[in-house]
Amino acid sequence: MADQLDVAALGAWVQEFARSVAEHKDELTTLDSAIGDADHGANMDRGMSAAVAALAEKPPVDPAALLKQVGMTLVSKVGGASGPLYGTFFLRMAGALGPDPADPETFARAVRAGLEGVVARGKAEPGDKTMLDALVPACDALDAALADGRPLGDALQAAAEAARTGRDATTPLVARKGRASYLGERSAGHQDPGATSTALLFDAAVTALGGR
Ligand code: ADP
Numbered sequence: 001m002a003d004q005l006d007v008a009a010l011g012a013w014v015q016e017f018a019r020s021v022a023e024h025k026d027e028l029t030t031l032d033s034a035i036g037d038a039d040h041g042a043n044m045d046r047g048m049s050a051a052v053a054a055l056a057e058k059p060p061v062d063p064a065a066l067l068k069q070v071g072m073t074l075v076s077k078v079g080g081a082s083g084p085l086y087g088t089f090f091l092r093m094a095g096a097l098g099p100d101p102a103d104p105e106t107f108a109r110a111v112r113a114g115l116e117g118v119v120a121r122g123k124a125e126p127g128d129k130t131m132l133d134a135l136v137p138a139c140d141a142l143d144a145a146l147a148d149g150r151p152l153g154d155a156l157q158a159a160a161e162a163a164r165t166g167r168d169a170t171t172p173l174v175a176r177k178g179r180a181s182y183l184g185e186r187s188a189g190h191q192d193p194g195a196t197s198t199a200l201l202f203d204a205a206v207t208a209l210g211g212r
């Protein structure tokens with residue numbers, strides 16, 4: 001079926017995310033220089049470049065193996081908060097997928113499992129000015145659109161839009177988790193770097209998977 005997400009489709013998503021992260025590397029770093037240590041662009045680019053290189057070197061056989069490889073690469077290649085958090089996201093997604101191509105509902109359940117992994121690892125909540133402020137609304141929108149019977153492409157569009165809205169809504173927030181929280185009230189007035197990269201992750205899903 002056209003909307004089954006196989007290893008090639010998920011590989012295309014990972015590749016598109018890596019390409020987009022490279023394109024937005026400076027922007028992510030500029031955001032992190034305002035409320036962090038100016039390394040989010042470099043962290044994500046190093047991790048995703050390594051993930052794409054690992055996929056090329058050792059092509060994974062199925063969706064779960066692919067996402068596991070991406071997660072392991074991010075955990076091992078990226079220091080800082082984002083490596084373990086994004087790494088956990090992909091590892092938990094892998095754990096929720098079997099060897100078979102995923103239908104849209106299975107994919108959405110895997111994204112939800114990834115989100116739960118980020119929460120378990122980072123102990124943040126929506127409103128703390130983190131990547132979760134993009135991830136939670138994106139996940140909710142994906143589930144809601146699929147429950148409405150909308151096709152995968154529409155559901156991913158809705159998720160990406162919700163992620164961008166959540167990203168934008170981080171600007172006035174005071175950070176309660178991560179490095180930005182050290183700034184207290186001074187963290188308000190800046191868009192969160194991690195929420196920004198998470199919005200790119202869903203834009204990449206629209207580009208790579210949305211036409212299926
Ligand atoms: P570091 O903060 O270690 O320098 P990065 O700059 O790569 O790591 O990533 C910073 C981003 O990580 C933040 O913008 C935020 O979105 C995310 N983040 C930090 N701590 C947490 C947490 N506990 N839970 C979820 N996301 C977090």
Ligand code: MG
Binds near residue numbers: 032036037039040
């Ligand atoms: Mg940083």
